[in-house]
Amino acid sequence: MLHLKFSDGLIPVIVQDAQSKDVLMMAWANEEAVRLTRESGFAHYFSRSRKKLWKKGEESGHFQKVLRILTDCDEDCLVYEVEQTGAACHTGYRSCFYRTLDGTVVDTKVFDPEQVYGKKGH
C-alpha cells in the first residue's frame, strides 16, 4: 500500500469513465473518503464548501462504482476509474467538462436537473 500525501487533509481525485475514458469530474477526498471508497466500492469525496464527507449519488442516485484507483508518481493525486450511473454533472451533462473555454458545449445532456434534484438545485 502506497503512502498517499494529503495537503490540508485533502487529495485531488480525477474521475474517469472506465469505458469511454472521458474525464467526468474532479473532486477532493480526505483519508476517510478514500477508505470508504475502497471498502464500499463506491466513490466518496469530501466537500470543501460544505465541509463534509459525501457519497456521489446520495441525492441524485447517480452513483459511481469504482473499478480501479490509480495514483501518480508523487502519490498526491488519484484517478478513480468508474462506472457512472446516469451522469456525473449536476447540470445534467454526462461529464462536468462539457464546454471549451469559449463556452462551446461538447457533451450531451442526459437528464433534467430539476427532475433529479428538484427546484432547489444541488
Added chain:
Amino acid sequence: MLHLKFSDGLIPVIVQDAQSKDVLMMAWANEEAVRLTRESGFAHYFSRSRKKLWKKGEESGHFQKVLRILTDCDEDCLVYEVEQTGAACHTGYRSCFYRTLDGTVVDTKVFDPEQVYGKKGH
C-alpha cells in the same frame, strides 16, 4: 470566453492524451500559464514548489501540444487534451498514473530518466 476561477491564483489542470484518452498527469496553472498555453499551443503550468511558470518539455523535450482545453461546470478546473511527445512522467512512464494504490505497475516505461534528465533527476 468563460470566466475561470483561480484559487490562490491557481487552477488544477488534468492532462489527457487526446488519442488514447489516458490521464497523463495533473498539474497547476496560473492565469499566465493558461494564456501562454492558448497562445503557443503548448502546455504551460505553474510549479507550486519552485514558484515559477514552466513549459512542459522545456528540460526533457517531452512537450505537450494542446489540441483542446475544456473546463468544468464550476469553471475551476481544466482539462488539456494533448499530443504527448515521449512521456508525461519524469519517471519514464507514459502516464504519471502508472500504479494502483497497492503499488502494482499498470503502465509501460518508455524512456530512461537518467538519460533524459541526467543524474540529478528532475
